[in-house]
Amino acid sequence: MGLRTLIVDDESLARSRLRTLLGDCKAPLISIEGEAANATQAIELLRRQPYDLALLDIHMPGADGLTLAQTLRSLPHPPAVIFVTAHAEHAVQAFELEAVDYLTKPVRLERLQQALQKVERLLRGRQEAGTAAPEEVLLIQERGRTERVPLAEVLYFKAELKYVTVRTAAKTYILDGALSELEEKYALRFMRVHRNALVARRAVRALEKHYDPEEGEGWAVRLSGTDELLSVSRRQLSAVREAIAAN
Numbered sequence: 001m002g003l004r005t006l007i008v009d010d011e012s013l014a015r016s017r018l019r020t021l022l023g024d025c026k027a028p029l030i031s032i033e034g035e036a037a038n039a040t041q042a043i044e045l046l047r048r049q050p051y052d053l054a055l056l057d058i059h060m061p062g063a064d065g066l067t068l069a070q071t072l073r074s075l076p077h078p079p080a081v082i083f084v085t086a087h088a089e090h091a092v093q094a095f096e097l098e099a100v101d102y103l104t105k106p107v108r109l110e111r112l113q114q115a116l117q118k119v120e121r122l123l124r125g126r127q128e129a130g131t132a133a134p135e136e137v138l139l140i141q142e143r144g145r146t147e148r149v150p151l152a153e154v155l156y157f158k159a160e161l162k163y164v165t166v167r168t169a170a171k172t173y174i175l176d177g178a179l180s181e182l183e184e185k186y187a188l189r190f191m192r193v194h195r196n197a198l199v200a201r202r203a204v205r206a207l208e209k210h211y212d213p214e215e216g217e218g219w220a221v222r223l224s225g226t227d228e229l230l231s232v233s234r235r236q237l238s239a240v241r242e243a244i245a246a247n
Contacts, residue, residue, distance in 0.1 A: 002029030003119065004050065006044045006079065008068065009057035014105070018055060018084060025113050028120040039063035041072065043187055047201070047246070051079040054117050057170050058085040058094075066090060067184075069097045074136060074186050076152070140173045150175060151189065157182050160195040169180065169225035171209045192234045193211050193221055193240055204243040207232065 005022065008041045009015045015035050022030045033051065036042035038060050045051075054072065058065035065083060072078045083094045084136040100122060101115035136151040138220035149166065158165040159179045166173040183190065183198055192197040203223040210220030212231050221240055232240055 002031040003116070003123075004053040005030050005053045005055065006034040006036065006042065006045060006051045006056050008036045008039070008060075008065065009055075009059075009084070010037045010060040012037075014057065014084075016196045019086055019108070021107060021109055021112050022108055025116055028116055030116070039068040039071070041069060046072070046075070046079075046188060050077055051196075052123060053080050053116075054079040055084050056081060058083060058090055066097065069094070069099065071185070071187050073097070074151070075188055080122055082115050082119065095196055103138065128156060138173075138175065139174055140166065142173065147173065151186070154190075154200060155223050156197055156199045156230060157190065158230070165227070167226060186216075191236075191239060191243060193230055193236050197230050199223060199230060201243050202247065204240060204247055206244065207237070207240055 007015050007018055009018070012182060021034060033049070034045040036045055039062055041056070056065040056068060063071075065085070068085075069081050072081065081097070081099045083090070083099050083102045084105065084107060085103075088104050090104045094191065100118050103111055103115060136153060138149045138154070140147045140149055149168065153170075155167045155169060155181060157175075158167070162176075164175045164177050164179055164182065166175050169177040179196070179198060183192055186198075189201060191201055193199050199221060200223070203225060204221055205224050207220040208220050208222055208229065209217070210229055210231065211217055219232045219236075220236060221232050222229055
């Protein structure tokens, strides 16, 4: 089996050309397991299965490739990233995001082959060293000291006035920040269920009928690790149902 590869480019012709070039590469073997026309589609695919490599365009509708690459870094095991773009001016930003390579269109086969070999060496090195991606943590200032809270333990974020409540199965913390920033940064791990709440996708267990004093009859989501119910807005119901089915 070859490198599990995701192609992200808003132009179908560009994706087609890249597929052809990848097919002409001798080694390493490539297994193209997904294609996306924008960051949103890419995130959906990445939620369903892991990839070894993501080939990202930069200029796309909605979130650009650089923003997507930043989001990928929040994954427990992020794919290696190669940027494939018509714009040479973003190379510095790309390498700051730890991209393996930066290719400009039209891509030459020899140059693509070199980039893929870099990815192969990187992945082999990780495997031989037995190193996984470092555990991501939230740094929370509490009573004059800094608390390190593993992101994998967080069940939900909930906006409360100027602060965000961070809930784990064992404890509740207060984080100085904005819910929208957390949503953008951790889009692959957390989903919005209400204007004031993000929940861990892995923790979603059930939808229940629920009465909220402010909003009346509606729905709430039940999470593993806590008895607390969180209200779900009507527009988020289908996404929550999908998350339950996936779990």
